[in-house]
Amino acid sequence: EDVLPPTRGRLTSRDELDTQFDMDTEDDKARSKAAAIPIRQSDLDTLPSRVATLKISERIDRSISPQKKSKSTIDSPSVTPRQGVSPAPVSRRSENTPSGVTSTLKRRPIAADRTNTLRDYNERLEGRDLLNLVVVGHVDAGKSTLMGHLLVKLKVVDDRAMHRNRTEAARLGKDSFSFAFVLDESEEERSRGVTMDIAQAQFKTKTKIVNLVDAPGHKDFIPNMINGAAQADVGILVVDSRRGEFETGFEYGGQTREHALLLRSLGVSQLICAVNKMDTIEWSQDRFEEIVKKLSAFLKPSGYKDADVTYVPVSGWTGENLITPNNPPLSWYNKDESTSNTTVNGVIHGATLVDLIDRLKPPERPISKPFRFCISDIYRATGVGAGTVSIAGRIECGGVEVNERAILRPSNDQVTIKSIQIENTNVTSAFAGDNVTLNIQGVDPTHLFIGNVVCDPEYPIPCATVIQARIIIFNISVPIIPGTPAVFHFKSMQEQAKIMTLVEELDRLTGELKRRNPRLLPKNSSGVIELVLHRQICCELYSDVKELGRFMLRQSGLTMAAGIITRIIT
């Protein structure tokens, strides 16, 4: 076994929840070689015959690790060999193809092709790391206000816009919502004072460029929150520190728990807990520590590691401790400089919210995997040519350039990418982890739905109606029996699904087989099930691409289970 060089970025060892979800690399190789399912020719009649059938897991994975301080990484992206494969030369013809199908395709080596565009990418990043951040928490915890105020302090929102927000808020009689109006922009949201759909913004800190997603906290809007959290790498959990308010959010009906669990199930491992509204309780140290204790008692068994969770007291309304530490009331928090780097139970003394964001570790981006772009919004933008549609979403893996050809799944339309926009500025290329708007041409508008995937024409994403998945069941009141209907939440779409068969029951902690063909799956257990969806979805196996293999099952406003896709049946 080759010794893996120390990888920067996401920590590679996990425990508890993730042991069941993490496939052992040896398993991966063995399984993928044993069950090589080539992409069915019948699905891709419109494509030229030289369709590659190489499974993604068998390719050399050359993800780009986050920015090193020196610029010399531009020419030779660091190679992180995985799965015991040594860094072989780029020639792809030496790789194994499944028997019976030889590809006559001249494959362009991906790394060399994109060096120019990678240079642009690195320039764009300006030496900072790209991070996708989602803000969650119980309703009225102050998420939108906190983030709005942060944006104002970082000068992302100018004074004139802020003044407009303030007058608007005063007019509606909601003075305290003036910062929240930075992010809540529609009439409904402003008049009701709730965030209903996710809002996006971008800001820069010392070492990071952060794509911010503000999620709704209300129970009915959890599908939108799942959409936002699925795009995120890290999260901020906002809790209300007032007496009684924290308890309401934290007990079983509240969203604090549910959001934290959902975030974990969607792959977010680093969390900042912002204890908000501290100004109303006079920055009491006791209350802060009480909340920290309760939260850590809940977060640890949910799968968050101690080292990945930090706590910070803030006030979204007054803006204290967001960027600058606040001395007089927070003297107990701002200890002397010598201890400023030690963490005690996740509390880093003296750190402001922005400091904690700077400390987060960005994940590895799967740039060398084939291009996959999940659509989360479709509209016709003004100012673009006729016949083009604008689609917004996040690039899950790979990269794309202007004027490249791609294919839309599951309808198999061939499209051309006319332009790429990030934050309303045109760019020539974009890579995994970016939230972009693509203007595409050549698509039939009736074939375009939220949840479709635009992908590399040579490695199209598989589509499925019946899948086999491993799930972990949460605290539900009615056990899962064959035929249970559920809503399948995947990326930005939700679809009706039915749990057809219960294949196995597994032990929740160890993953061992407990029973075959169980009669039912009780709460807090784990199992393997077969799901039938009402409509085709584009997804990957979890072992191939992690981001495209996770889903949630919800029913009647409660989250039933979180799962990973282990096999695509049809």
Add this chain to the structure above:
Amino acid sequence: MRLIKKNLDRGLSGELRLEPEEQEDMWHAYNLIAVGDSLRASTVRKVVQTTDTGTSTTTRKRMTLTIDVKTVSYDSAACALRIKGCTIEENEYVKKGSYHTLDLELHNAFTLHKHEWDSIAMDRVEMACNPAHQADVAAVVMHEGLANVCLITEHLTIHRQKIEHTIPRKRKGLCAQHDRGMEKFFDTIIAAIIKHIDFSLIKAVIIASPGFIKDQFFQYMLNKATRDDERRLLENRNKFLLLHSSNGFKHALTEILQDPLVLNRLSDTKAAEEMKLLDQFMRLLNDEPEKAYYGLEVVEKANQSQAIEYLLITDELFRNIDFTKRRRFVQLVDSVKESGGTVRLFSSMHASGERLSQLTGIAAILRFPMPDLDLFDEHHHHHAEVTNEEQDELENDNLSHNPNRPVHHFDNTDDDQSMDNNRTFKENSRAEASAW
């Protein structure tokens, strides 16, 4: 449905003349007419006449035909029933034995002859002829971008229309597209409501959604109705009920039917009752799993100990072509009724019935807990098979005693004797289990 004539010999075989009056009667007829029955009704048939000169003309003639039923199919969207079979009686236009497809029409009486009118069929006829009408409810469940318009009658849930729009999300500074998309979406829903809902028959219109969409929609609808002077909507505005549901998919209907607001307005809707019972069964599965079982063999076993308090069964099982299986179900139902339990027939067109049919279609709530009933089932599949064969033998009066096994009397009317036999049966099974 109207019962015009009844002609039964000794309560078993015979014929009934019925006239369907409304759409639900088609559904009842679907459950009544089985393969092997004979059906006589007025229908249209193409008749080919060749003249001497060789030219053939086809004319469509209306005539009364009797056919031997071979297949029955029901179109749920149109509520239409098609029956295929061979003609039995000779006619001046039609030879005996030729195939014909009959479309049952409303207000056209038909005569149905069955070899055996069992209790289930008689119950169905009674249900159909019952003049008392329960509430018809229309429901619109929606979430952003998706809406389903359905009609809920006593026995059917008719899905009328599914509306799906892609609505652009709100973006920084550009909320106009979102609002416009929502308006177009609402317009389509309003058009669907006007088209599919007959306000003279409907007692209530339920609008259900998560979040605030329902309020938004209701406001928009009223504004639009006043603007366009849409009388029907304005007059019936107090029939509209706004409820909360968790999403806009079809199975959210089950949630709204359990809402206390709905139950107040429309008490005793069959759909709501069915849902309640199924919910009770699910809760028992969670809290006391030894009192709730599903699956035919398991339920039959539970019945032998007279343990069944509620039997939940879908009418889909009785449409089974297999005669022996159908008899099994009928016997199970009869024996449960005799031992004092309640039998609930779930309409498979309702969401609750669909759910139940996923679970094999038959489930039971027991009076007292019976542990590990299904464990027996797993290990003793062939054992169960054998006992059923014995049961068949008993019915046919072919009692040949197997010296190795005590005789089982599956007749539950005789209490003392059956109790004894049940005990020995269980002991035997347990002994065999340990040997296994």
